[in-house]
Amino acid sequence: MKCSECSNQASVELRYADKVLCARCFRVFFEERVRSTIEGSRLISGNDRIVAALSGGKDSVTLVKVLHEFASERPGVELVALTVDEGVRGYREKTLESASMICRELGVEHHVCSMEEEFGWTLDGICEATGGRIPACSFCGVLRRRLLNDMARKLSATKIATGHNLDDEIQTAFMNFVRGDVGRIARLGARVGVVSDSRFVPRIKPLRSCPEREVALYAVLNRLPVAFAECPYSVRAFRVVVRDLLNGLEEERPGSKLRLLETTDRLVSLLRGSAEHGSVGSCVSCGEPASVAKCRVCQMVEELSRRRRR
Numbered sequence: 001m002k003c004s005e006c007s008n009q010a011s012v013e014l015r016y017a018d019k020v021l022c023a024r025c026f027r028v029f030f031e032e033r034v035r036s037t038i039e040g041s042r043l044i045s046g047n048d049r050i051v052a053a054l055s056g057g058k059d060s061v062t063l064v065k066v067l068h069e070f071a072s073e074r075p076g077v078e079l080v081a082l083t084v085d086e087g088v089r090g091y092r093e094k095t096l097e098s099a100s101m102i103c104r105e106l107g108v109e110h111h112v113c114s115m116e117e118e119f120g121w122t123l124d125g126i127c128e129a130t131g132g133r134i135p136a137c138s139f140c141g142v143l144r145r146r147l148l149n150d151m152a153r154k155l156s157a158t159k160i161a162t163g164h165n166l167d168d169e170i171q172t173a174f175m176n177f178v179r180g181d182v183g184r185i186a187r188l189g190a191r192v193g194v195v196s197d198s199r200f201v202p203r204i205k206p207l208r209s210c211p212e213r214e215v216a217l218y219a220v221l222n223r224l225p226v227a228f229a230e231c232p233y234s235v236r237a238f239r240v241v242v243r244d245l246l247n248g249l250e251e252e253r254p255g256s257k258l259r260l261l262e263t264t265d266r267l268v269s270l271l272r273g274s275a276e277h278g279s280v281g282s283c284v285s286c287g288e289p290a291s292v293a294k295c296r297v298c299q300m301v302e303e304l305s306r307r308r309r310r
């Protein structure tokens with residue numbers, strides 16, 4: 001079959017767009033979509049210094065590659081990459097290797113920070129201390145977000161870019177619909193969060209309109225050094241149910257995923273329009289932004305210290 005855009009042999013079918021593309025035209029199509037997400041949602045301005053959160057998996061490696069192209073066409077935009085080492089034996093070593101490799105290949109400045117250095121705990125240590133009773137992801141998500149924000153400020157970044165793709169976005173939205181968590185739905189969107197505070201570095205998601213399958217394909221076609229290791233603490237039971245459901249829907253009605261994203265975005269802007277934009281306070285312990293007296297990070301670290309003393 002011929003490519004819909006040129007006379008080459010087609011190798012990729014995009015049913016929702018009614019197109020078949022050759023590898024070269026697919027790359028152009030993918031990069032244009034990311035560019036249009038960035039420009040349509042005004043994610044990046046002319047003098048941004050962007051920190052890309054780089055785990056070493058396909059999404060974040062693709063993110064760095066595409067942002068690198070984007071930044072190299074705009075002299076005022078700078079890109080650096082940051083990997084958070086959570087301290088998971090046998091997993092992080094592999095992904096760190098991929099992260100360093102893509103940065104070396106592209107000449108992108110790469111920083112690595114570790115939870116152990118920052119909080120005195122590796123994720124393995126946390127799981128040991130809690131005896132696995134609290135899911136590792138609950139600690140990891142909160143501590144990693146803090147670390148990313150801290151490091152982004154230290155690196156004088158104006159934006160943090162993450163590699164969330166279309167599937168991640170609509171799965172999260174759908175899970176929140178099912179849970180009835182309107183507050184979390186309001187925090188979705190191309191720009192994360194409802195509260196703006198100068199201590200928060202704004203987070204952006206340039207790949208959010210790209211289906212996961214296409215991100216993987218782009219990584220393969222560009223021979224990007226991607227680690228396919230999965231974190232041993234990953235517990236995604238509910239997300240897997242939602243993923244399968246949404247994949248089935250897409251199969252039945254191509255284009256459903258993109259329409260779900262558009263509908264979610266419309267809802268998010270309605271919710272944000274009616275949300276109260278109160279200011280956020282400061283944690284009594286660490287001084288970081290907090291909506292209660294003591295932030296979640298300080299609460300977690302104190303609880304872990306108590307367990308260590310027992």
Ligand code: SF4
Binds near residue numbers: 136232233234
């Ligand atoms: Fe952290 Fe959970 Fe992701 Fe593992 S799966 S890196 S524990 S958030």
Ligand code: ZN
Binds near residue numbers: 288
């Ligand atoms: Zn605190």
